[in-house]
Amino acid sequence: MTFTLATWNINSVRLRENLVAQLxxxxxxxVLCLQECKSPVEKIPVEQFQALGYRYMVARGQKGYNGVAILSKLPIVDAGDKDFAQLGQARHVAARLENGVTIHNCYVPAGGDIPDRTLNEKFGQKLDYLTEMRDWFRWEKPDNAILVGDLNIAPREDDVWSHKKLLKIVSHTPVEVEHFNQVMEAGDWADVTxxxxxxxxxxxxxxxRAKDWDAADKGRRLDHIWATGDIAKSAHSSxxxxxxxxxxxxxxxxxxxxTFDL
Incomplete structure (x- = not known):
């Protein structure tokens, strides 16, 4: 079975319904995994997506914030969700394909602007979220699984436009990268991209904020596709x-x- 999977932080699925349809x-x-849907599940505009062949959806939502959805041409079943760090927010959902592969769709908290948990509660929540992800994957060792989403961390020096200038900027700080790597190691995840x-x-x-994002090109790689070690080598065409x-x-x-050959 060969299938192609995509992940996209859509920043409001209702506002950008036509962009999703265009993609x-x-x-x-x-399979398309969306984050930051900003919609209750019942208000996700599924009709246009279904008309394009995406008859299956597994989602968790809330009004105005967060929200994750998995749209699929292939049959999928709901495989649950986890409320990491007990934030009460729709940030994780899982679905299972007929071949047994579990897809985890995650939206890790951004963490605010100050990389200090004593001064910024949101940064502490982000670190706690990642810690609980790590612990879950240690005890519930995943296999035959894919994890995607806006993980809100650019881990490598070449995942940001300036490593030196972003070392103290949330998303690329050493403590975040350490937590990110611990989650990967705990689940034996491989960075497919x-x-x-x-x-x-x-x-x-x-x-x-950039007036000309393309010319300035001050980007970060915040969105990721991982696979467990047992299936990672089946991935290609990133x-x-x-x-x-x-x-x-x-x-x-x-x-x-x-794309995965499984």
């Missing part, structure tokens, strides 16, 4: 759709793709 039409991934594209600057997010950042009224994130 589904142009690229036709078998970097396995395919091992060298060079690579971004999936460009700030809305790509990041940079042009999507230039679509009309875009999200500040762009889709990340990978």
């Amino acid at each position: 589904l039409t142009d690229e036709a991934p078998d 970097r396995a395919d594209i091992p060298e060079g600057l690579l971004y999936s997010w460009w700030s809305y 790509r990041i759709l940079r042009p999507v950042r230039g679509w009309e009224k875009p999200s500040d994130h762009v889709p990340v793709f990978a």
Whole structure:
């Protein structure tokens, strides 16, 4: 079974319904995982997606914030969710394909602007969220699994436009990267994107604050596709759709793709 999977922080699925439909039409991934849907599940505009062949959806939502959804052409069943750090927020959902592969769709908290948990509660929540992810994967060792999403951390020096300038900026601080790596190690996760594209600057997010995001090119790779060690080598054809950042009224994130032969 070969299938293509994409992950995209859409920053409001209702506001950007037509952008989702355009991606589904142009690229036709078998599975699309969305984060920051900002919608209760019952108000996600599924009709247009279903008309394009995406008849299956597993989602968790809340009004105005967070929210994760998995749209699929392939049959999927709900595989649950976890409220890491007990934030009471819709940030994780899992679905299972008929071949037994479990897909985890995650939206890790951004963490605010100050990288100090004593001064910034949101940063502490982010670290606690990652710690509980780590502990869960240690005790519930995943296999035959894929994890995707906006993990809100750019771990490598070439995942940001300037390693030195961003060392004290939330998303690239050493303590966040350490927590990120611990989650990976706990679940025996492999970074599919970097396995395919091992060298060079690579971004999936460009700030809305930049007047000309493309020319400034001050990006970060915040969106990830991982696979457990038992299936990681089946992944290939990774790509990041940079042009999507230039679509009309875009999200500040762009889709990340990978294909799996399982």
